[in-house]
Amino acid sequence: MRVRSAATVEGWQPTAVPPTPRTGDDLLTGAADLLERNTRTGERDGRTYRFSVPSARAYPFQWFWDSCFHAIVWSHVDRERAADELRSLLAWQRPDGMIPHVVFWDGSRIAIRKFWHYAESRGIPFVRRPLTTECVQPPVLAQAVERVGGEFVDEALPALERYYRYLARERDPDGDGLVSIVNRFESGLDFSPAYDHGRRYRDPVSLFAAARRGEVVNKLLGFDLSRIFRLTNHHVEDVLFNTAFADGLAALARLAGRREPQLAAWARDTGRRTLDALLERSWDKRAGLFWNLRGRKEEPQRQPTIVSLLPLVLDDLPAEVAARLVEHLSDPRSFATPWPVPSVPRDDPLFLRTSRLRHARLIWRGPASVNTNWFLANGLRRHDYGREADALRDRTRELVARGGFNEFYDPIDGTPVGAPEFGWATLAVDI
Numbered sequence: 001m002r003v004r005s006a007a008t009v010e011g012w013q014p015t016a017v018p019p020t021p022r023t024g025d026d027l028l029t030g031a032a033d034l035l036e037r038n039t040r041t042g043e044r045d046g047r048t049y050r051f052s053v054p055s056a057r058a059y060p061f062q063w064f065w066d067s068c069f070h071a072i073v074w075s076h077v078d079r080e081r082a083a084d085e086l087r088s089l090l091a092w093q094r095p096d097g098m099i100p101h102v103v104f105w106d107g108s109r110i111a112i113r114k115f116w117h118y119a120e121s122r123g124i125p126f127v128r129r130p131l132t133t134e135c136v137q138p139p140v141l142a143q144a145v146e147r148v149g150g151e152f153v154d155e156a157l158p159a160l161e162r163y164y165r166y167l168a169r170e171r172d173p174d175g176d177g178l179v180s181i182v183n184r185f186e187s188g189l190d191f192s193p194a195y196d197h198g199r200r201y202r203d204p205v206s207l208f209a210a211a212r213r214g215e216v217v218n219k220l221l222g223f224d225l226s227r228i229f230r231l232t233n234h235h236v237e238d239v240l241f242n243t244a245f246a247d248g249l250a251a252l253a254r255l256a257g258r259r260e261p262q263l264a265a266w267a268r269d270t271g272r273r274t275l276d277a278l279l280e281r282s283w284d285k286r287a288g289l290f291w292n293l294r295g296r297k298e299e300p301q302r303q304p305t306i307v308s309l310l311p312l313v314l315d316d317l318p319a320e321v322a323a324r325l326v327e328h329l330s331d332p333r334s335f336a337t338p339w340p341v342p343s344v345p346r347d348d349p350l351f352l353r354t355s356r357l358r359h360a361r362l363i364w365r366g367p368a369s370v371n372t373n374w375f376l377a378n379g380l381r382r383h384d385y386g387r388e389a390d391a392l393r394d395r396t397r398e399l400v401a402r403g404g405f406n407e408f409y410d411p412i413d414g415t416p417v418g419a420p421e422f423g424w425a426t427l428a429v430d431i
């Protein structure tokens with residue numbers, strides 16, 4: 001079944017004068033202006049780097065996948081600036097290939113800096129001032145490098161290889177082809193119910209405590225991956241992360257191409273194994289959705305969220321699986337909201353329209369985000385649902401036109417939600 005055009009969903013009324021330019025060059029100019037305003041510089045080993053922060057006040061550091069998205073948008077207007085965005089991430093790559101999910105740069109932007117000074121001066125244990133986190137984020141780096149293209153590909157290829165090999169080697173302890181995240185913040189969808197492990201939280205305090213518990217345990221284990229996999233059960237074979245991994249490997253295979261045929265073959269085979277494993281272990285034919293697999297026993301987490309739809313991005317996904325995902329996307333009871341695509345289906349009891357749960361800020365529990373729309377529109381196009389992809393693009397641009405480049409949008413009335421002037425919302429130009 002084909003998705004129904006989102007623009008035809010009943011109940012939607014176009015309103016208001018666009019505060020942000022909507023189409024073509026104007027949209028692109030607005031996007032570049034925002035990324036320019038959000039540009040910061042940082043020093044590392046005597047060299048100056050530049051990058052865009054996601055949102056000046058709410059997110060004043062550098063985030064991994066945000067920078068990959070920024071680079072994709074920058075590649076429309078300024079390739080050198082796009083390459084710089086990624087160079088600033090690669091500057092923090094560790095010898096084993098890992099690239100951290102947040103880079104604080106000099107630490108001066110950390111709001112709780114005074115606390116660290118205080119704690120350090122009193123010798124309080126466990127206190128250090130790291131310049132990065134110990135987490136990763138969905139691996140969309142090769143996709144971004146591919147979009148930047150040109151000579152930058154040769155420059156970035158060795159780092160890309162080290163990064164994807166790190167994930168394959170260190171993050172797949174059971175060797176089943178699916179890589180694992182070790183806390184929910186690595187998923188990129190922080191408080192999504194996909195990581196509630198069946199607890200269906202309705203009060204923010206217990207959700208917040210549960211969310212941070214995994215981080216504390218990892219810290220106590222010295223962020224030692226083999227101990228985390230052996231001793232804890234909060235690691236997850238995450239559908240979104242594995243989708244980004246397999247899609248990234250496909251991009252890496254194309255980039256390596258004839259330059260590095262062995263690398264290209266490795267990337268193709270590894271990505272293929274990941275897709276096969278997703279289909280074999282995470283795909284639920286009856287539900288028509290992919291589930292995250294939790295812990296050593298790989299327990300399926302049967303909580304529908306946008307994560308369950310994202311393998312649509314994968315080129316080699318069988319057509320009948322893609323069609324089932326598109327059915328969900330076209331269902332007005334769940335994912336085809338007036339302003340698509342909600343991060344939790346609207347008929348789920350946990351669905352929230354905003355980023356707030358009883359006044360606490362808890363994101364990814366319902367509102368729509370431009371980056372997930374970008375993934376899904378790409379997926380629709382790749383599987384020949386061009387009309388539906390166009391409808392999602394138009395709707396996303398309309399959201400941006402009405403509410404500005406924002407972190408999230410209420411999927412029922414399109415109101416902007418969360419942080420304003422938000423970098424990856426500029427992906428609207430690339431859908």
Ligand code: GLC
Nearest residue numbers: 054059063065066188189190
């Ligand atoms: C939130 C999002 C994460 C993003 C970060 C910075 O933590 O969940 O995906 O990278 O904000 O924008």
